[in-house]
Amino acid sequence: MTDQAEGYTTADGRKIGGVVMEMKNITLRFGGVVAIHNISFDIREGEIRAIIGPNGAGKSSMLNVISGFYTPSEGEVWYKGAKRPPMKPYEVARQGVARTFQNIALFEGMSVLDNVMTGRLTHMKAGILPQMIWKGRAEAEETENRIIAERVIDFLEIQHIRKTPVARLPYGLKKRVELARALAAEPTILLLDEPMAGMNVEEKEDMCRFILDVNDEFGTTIALIEHDMGVVMDLSDRVVVMDYGKKIGDGSPDEVRNNQDVIDAYLGVQH
Amino acid sequence: MLHDIFIAPFQDMFSAPDFLLQVLWEGLVSGILYALIALGFVLIFRSSRIFNFAQGIMVVFAALTLVGLHAMGVPAWICVLLTLGVMFVLAMAIERVVLRPLVGQPDIILFMATIGITLFLIGFGEIIFGGENKVMITEELGIPTGSWTLEPFGGLLILEQKDVTAVVVAALLVIGLLVFLSRTQMGRAIRALGDDSQAALSVGISLHTIWVLVWFIAGIIALVTGIAWGARAGVSFALEVIAYKALPVLMLGGLESIAGAIIGGLMIGLLEKLFEIYWGQPLMGGNTETWFAFVLALLVLLFRPQGLFGEKIIERV
Structure with a gap:
């Protein structure tokens, strides 16, 4: 798998296209608190892209930046090959970015x-x-x-x-x-904020199936946030891992699973 | 005494059913107009959580603009179109100058802002159109001014044609509004914004557009109410007072329910008229219509604070 090339093919043989959205050096501050620190990643056409991380890692903030609810303090959002000016959430929605909310809205x-x-x-x-x-x-x-x-x-x-x-x-x-x-x-990009949160096992399985079917049937690009590691590894093509507002890993589920920083973030490190 | 309160009024009703019908008709006509004003309140409250104190003065302002333009020699129907235009501009101005800078402020601030709008419209209206009473251009608008005489139960029932027109137009307006709200995308957007503004943003609803739209609809309702009420009582700033009758209507019907506003308006119109004729005049020397609605609202507040149709408020402790 090569990130630089124009697209790639997934393990199950789906063709992934070019970059639809790219976050370039995004930093988000609330007063003195740095919620997101200098993070870059891209989302490609047709893929299921996950953002994971422990609680408070800045995942939801990132989703809010993508959907226009927050304006980044620094950095650029590129969408369909053009730099996106600061926008209201409803303008982002009209550009083809739909989302769900963690607490159901x-x-x-x-x-x-x-x-x-x-x-x-x-x-x-x-x-x-x-x-x-x-x-x-x-x-x-x-x-x-x-x-x-x-x-x-x-x-x-x-x-x-x-x-x-x-x-x-x-x-x-x-x-x-x-x-x-x-x-x-x-939507061009579908953002899911913790789609499995608070669900029982059956409901989670249903939701997983729907996400995969949506991606398969409509070819919708999906970016999702989740802290249930098991679910994410099964679903996604590529995973961004965040911890304390920083990006500590980015790659296929297997790559991420074996990344020492990620293991430390999830399991804790001995000092 | 008890006889006068509990028995005599009903004897009167049954001994002269034609007169009872007349009283009910008069009550229905004013009830419809109360309902219209209350509807304006409900629409704005549902989509923006603002209690719009200016709804009453908007009625006066719309009627004044209509009559004022006609006095300048503009044909009546063009006056109506121009007035609609003025109400649209007013809606845009209110959204841009008053509401937008106050987004996210506590409700009471926005409420105070609508009092500001009221005072502004009173002053502005007086400067442009003068403060003296005017006559509604009823005939010029093609509203029939004659009356129909019916003879139910061998008695006499007089229906003023302009009242009949008002009732029919108001009914059409309400039906149209309900269809608009339930069957069109704009209508869904209005309801959605009232339900959850964050979710509304995420599906591409622009707060600003919807607010302009809702205030414009409230302006249309104000114009219709202004014409109908002006045709009965003339056009003056005193008209604003009838808007306060919409407050008990809202307490009865609840702030969020369109059906509540309509039923509440009709109930108040009918009950205050019945009370005035059968209890007020014989027992209290009349003029009970000025306060009856408010007393009724107080009673409702005592026993059903959420209104007759409002959602029951359950608080977790």
Whole structure:
């Protein structure tokens, strides 16, 4: 596997393309606290890229930088070959970066279908006026959005709860609905913030299967944060390891597993 | 005394059912207008957690602009379009100048800001259009001014055509709004923003766009209310006072429920009229309409603080 070349082929024979997003020397400070210290890595087309690390390593901060919730203090974010200026989260979303949240951020008062439909907002083209009078483009768009939303709902096997208000769903299903909403945006990059957190073994297995299927079926590039090492090693093509805001490893799961710094970070070092 | 309170009023109702119908109709008409104003409050509250004190003055301002433009010789229907334009500009200005700099501030600050907007609109309206009372351009807008006379139960029921128009237009507006909120992407965005602003950002919803949109819709509602109420009572700054009637409506219906605002508005309109005619005038010398709604709201607050339709608030201790 060579990182410099234009893409690579994974162990299971999937072709990985060129760089979609590149983080260059990202540093993020909150006052005197350095959450991320000079980290660089890239995300390639079609791969499942994981960011792992112990609690407080700065993983979520990194995800927030990618999705525009935080603006890095130093460093550059490159997206599709161009430097990305500082952006609001909704602008990043419209560029094709969808995300989920660790603590689930769904629209609790709305039905599952409506939640998934909001995922299509990034593709809204009809103006306010046509929507107000429900004519022309707005109507055609609504139909198209509905078709895509239903396809995602089918794919993630949540048809039976389409009309249920989200507030009534159990945790595992909520996670799945959140994934559905992000997928409905047909994102270029899908960011998953601890997709397995708080799940039981069965739910984790389901979620793993969905992540792999999404990547396989739609060719979606996925970047995910997780601290469950076992899950990450099975899922991902390449892994970035963070500890105390620094990058201590980057490579295939096997490379990372055998990296002494990583072992020290996870198991502790004897002094 | 007990007879006068518990028996005589109902005897009156049944002995003259046509008059009862008349009273109910009058109550329904004012109820619909209360509901419209409350709807403006609910929309803005749901999408931005702001209690918009300026909703009442927006009604006056919209009506003043409409009448003022017509006084300058602009044809009536073009006045309506221009007023809609003014309300849109107002929505953009409020978002840009008042709301955007205050994002993330405590609710009470934003509430105070809307009081500021109220005072500004009063002053601005007076400078541009003058403070004297004006007559709504009812006929020029093509609103019929005659009345229909019906004879139910062999009695007499008079329906003013402009009231009928107001009820029909208000009903259409509410239905349209409900469809817009539930069936369009913009509508979903409005509801989504009210639910979880962080998640809304992550699906590409721009706070600023939605706020402008919501304040513009509140402006449209204000214009319709202004025309309807102006046609009955003339256009003056005193109109603002009726907006305070929307407060008990909100306490009854809850701040977050559109259905609550409508039902609450109708209930207050009907009950205050019934009370005035059958209890207020014979027993208390009348003029109970000014305070009845507030007393009713107090009672509701005592027994159901979340409103009749609000979510029950359960706090973990």
